Structure formats: C-alpha cells, structure tokens
Amino acid sequence: MGSKLAEFAALMQLTRAADYAVRVMIHLASQEPGKRTSVPEIARAVEVPENFLSKVLQTLSRRGLIQSHRGVTGGFELSAGGRTVSMLEVLEALEGPIALNVCVGECGACRRKSRCPAHKVWVEAQEALAGVLRRASIADLARQAA
C-alpha cells in the first residue's frame, strides 16, 4: 500500500500511454482523408517523445484503429474503424475494459456483490464516467480542434 499513499498519489489515474493515444487519434482525425502522417510530425503535434509514441502507435495499429504504411511515402492514418471511435474506445484499446472496481469489471468477480451496499454506487459511478467518454467522439473533438 505504501507507494499508493505517496504525497502525490492520484486516485484512478489513467496511464500516460492512454492519454497520448487520445491525442494521437484526435490529431490523425484532423488530417485530410488519405494523408499519411510521419512519426516526427505526430510527435511534434501531440507533444510526446518519439520513442514513447512508437509504442502507442504500435498498439493503436494492432487494435485496428490506425493504419501504418511503410516506405518513403509512409506514415500513419486512421483506419476506417478508427474514424468513428469514441474516447472510451481509444482508452480501452490501450488499457483494456474500464473497471473502477473488480465488481464492475468484465468478469464482475466479487462474491459480496449482491449484498454490498457500495456495489450499486460503483455501477452508477462507472456508468457516469463511461457515458461521458462514450459520447465524446474523436471526430467531433478533431473538428473542435480545427
């Protein structure tokens, strides 16, 4: 428990990778269709070091949200599926399903669930959070950024 109680601990904080993935998706969504953007160009736009960015791009690519093209005219662009995703889908592509507590995770594993008065609060809290992230479309955010 020690490290979690450090002076600058923060409750329920996202990883840097997931934050950066959202920035990348918004940036690519703001480009002309068909345009391929290079890693240095993305790094500058989203203000993330190239080496860390490469890992994020690999994951987004593996999850089918962006497409990578090799060669001198290479670079990254959104995949067809990537054009319609929400912030929630981007975050989950990086870190797996949202689950504030184990009882509201995908496997929902807690045997106290049926009689625990906190369980319904966790359900409501998670739905409130996920709802906001689900309604935030990457394409809309890119339009706002333009």
Add this chain to the structure above:
Amino acid sequence: MGSKLAEFAALMQLTRAADYAVRVMIHLASQEPGKRTSVPEIARAVEVPENFLSKVLQTLSRRGLIQSHRGVTGGFELSAGGRTVSMLEVLEALEGPIALNVCVGECGACRRKSRCPAHKVWVEAQEALAGVLRRASIADLARQAA
C-alpha cells in the same frame, strides 16, 4: 507500457486498499454509537485478511476517519468526522485526490490544456464520476446494509 496491456488489465481501477476502506467505513457506520469493533471482527465482516486490513485501518485512523482504542476493551469506531463522510472522501483519504488525467488533477499540470479538445471531456468525466461518489454517504450506505 507492456504490463498495462496485459490480458486482464483494467482501465482506471481503484486499489484494493481503497475498496477495503469503503467496506470498513460502511461496517463501522452500521454499529451502535460507542461500540468498539476488534480487528478480527472487522476482518470477518468485510472479508479482508487481517494483516492487510491493519494497514487500511492505520491509514483511516491517521486521516481522522476512525478512532482506535487500545486495551482489552479496545477496538475501532468511527470518529465524529467519519460519521458524515462520503465514499469519495474515504477513497481520497486512502489514495489522494481523484485525478483521471494529469490535466484534471490538483496541480492541473498540462500546458496543452487551453487548446486541447480532450481537456473539457476529462473535466466532465471526472465531475460525473466524483459527483456520484460524493453523493454516496457512508451513513446512508450503512443504513441500506442494515
């Protein structure tokens, strides 16, 4: 990033300690005023191993939410302040201020904030989540459990 991408990763998940702290507070809030509850009794009620529970109890005590009494008639009870807390306050007592992303944390450190289209989504998501947890009073949950 590797470990965050493990098969069973979960986005924004709370620590076990914070989950257990909520259970402990609800259990103590359901006791008669003045009753002192022993560690083994709490461990049984909240279904948490005693050794891990002791650390949670120490933290809740240090944060002023519960009171510890030593000796044969010793045990734990809610402090005056602990009787009126919300789930959010219990969680924050364990892990520090809620901060889904650095830009919505206490120091709000992100120089992209003013022009980042995702920032207002983070603000809204965090407020939706914190709002549910803030409205959930430990005393109310204890009454529901009774």
